[in-house]
Amino acid sequence: xxxxxxxxxxxxxxxxxxDETGTVLEMKSVATTSPEETIPxxxxxxxxxxxxxxxxxxxxxxxxxxDRPNYGAILNTPKTPWKGFEWPRAFAQVGCxxxxxxxxxxxxxxxxxxxxxxxxxxxxxVTIGTGIGxxxxxxxxxxxxxxxxxxxxMLVRRNPQDSFAGGCPYHRxxxxxxxxxxxxxxxxxxKGSALEADHPAWDMEADYLAQMVVNLTLVLxxxxxxxxxxxxxxxxxxxKVRDRVREYLAGYIELPSSANTNSSVNASLNGNALPxxxxxxxxxxxxxxxxxxxxxxGLVGALALAARSRIKPPH
Numbered sequence: 296x297x298x299x300x301x302x303x304x305x306x307x308x309x310x311x312x313x314d315e316t317g318t319v320l321e322m323k324s325v326a327t328t329s330p331e332e333t334i335p336x337x338x339x340x341x342x343x344x345x346x347x348x349x350x351x352x353x354x355x356x357x358x359x360x361x362d363r364p365n366y367g368a369i370l371n372t373p374k375t376p377w378k379g380f381e382w383p384r385a386f387a388q389v390g391c392x393x394x395x396x397x398x399x400x401x402x403x404x405x406x407x408x409x410x411x412x413x414x415x416x417x418x419x420x421v422t423i424g425t426g427i428g429x430x431x432x433x434x435x436x437x438x439x440x441x442x443x444x445x446x447x448x449m450l451v452r453r454n455p456q457d458s459f460a461g462g463c464p465y466h467r468x469x470x471x472x473x474x475x476x477x478x479x480x481x482x483x484x485x486k487g488s489a490l491e492a493d494h495p496a497w498d499m500e501a502d503y504l505a506q507m508v509v510n511l512t513l514v515l516x517x518x519x520x521x522x523x524x525x526x527x528x529x530x531x532x533x534x535k536v537r538d539r540v541r542e543y544l545a546g547y548i549e550l551p552s553s554a555n556t557n558s559s560v561n562a563s564l565n566g567n568a569l570p571x572x573x574x575x576x577x578x579x580x581x582x583x584x585x586x587x588x589x590x591x592x593g594l595v596g597a598l599a600l601a602a603r604s605r606i607k608p609p610h
Contacts, residue, residue: 299341299349300597309594310337315602317409317595329376341389348392350600351382352401352593367395394600400437403430405596410587412519419517422524427471447471451506454499474503476526492531505539523586537579550578
């Protein structure tokens with residue numbers, strides 16, 4: 296199958312073509328400005344490609360219920376030029392099915408199909424960058440409901456050493472308001488990329504992210520948590536988060552090792568064998584992991600959405 300995919304982020308949009316095995320054949324990107332500037336080059340690209348379906352993983356909040364008349368519309372976003380923008384209407388000229396998901400739900404699907412959670416029926420992908428967002432796969436299905444998971448806006452306990460008021464325009468000191476990239480910069484007066492690996496910022500960041508992981512583990516009983524995004528380019532954060540998660544769980548839940556988490560995911564498209572798992576020193580090393588697809592999680596997930604639509608129509 297020749298498929299199209301769009302990872303629609305708040306800073307840039309990555310789009311390209313690929314197939315049902317998750318292989319990206321070609322990719323391009325444009326800056327995310329306004330719909331009037333950003334969409335035409337993407338539309339022109341797909342009009343020239345003859346794709347069978349297009350999967351879109353978009354920033355949100357976004358309407359992902361295909362039974363709603365505004366399916367695919369961006370809702371109450373702080374990116375005001377995009378409020379009310381409708382992805383299906385934008386791509387109507389292409390003449391193929393267009394499947395809409397959140398960018399992080401697309402990413403978790405990509406990771407479950409071909410990446411760090413291959414073979415798992417239950418996993419979570421969280422990106423920590425300009426904002427914090429999370430996608431959830433439970434029982435092999437992407438989680439929706441009233442809207443879709445909004446992990447970045449969960450409430451966490453304030454670190455005792457933290458006097459920063461929080462940067463979320465809606466909730467001030469929610470997770471995103473305390474632990475996103477902009478929150479790090481506002482609190483410490485410097486971008487995270489400029490801070491040393493042993494800066495106290497990272498212990499505080501790890502504390503907030505560990506609280507998030509513990510909450511997700513207790514509520515969802517998930518089998519793997521994938522942490523991506525620009526903030527997680529600070530590689531020392533992974534071990535710091537793992538250590539704090541073990542402290543917070545206090546032995547109440549036994550974290551799964553890589554050897555006992557490979558239950559089959561029902562979204563599998565191509566029947567690939569599961570990747571060989573390493574033997575971690577601690578169970579949390581296998582439970583809290585970086586993205587297996589690197590920066591391609593969202594685009595590969597969008598291709599998987601498109602492939603699903605050719606196997607089972609989304610409506």
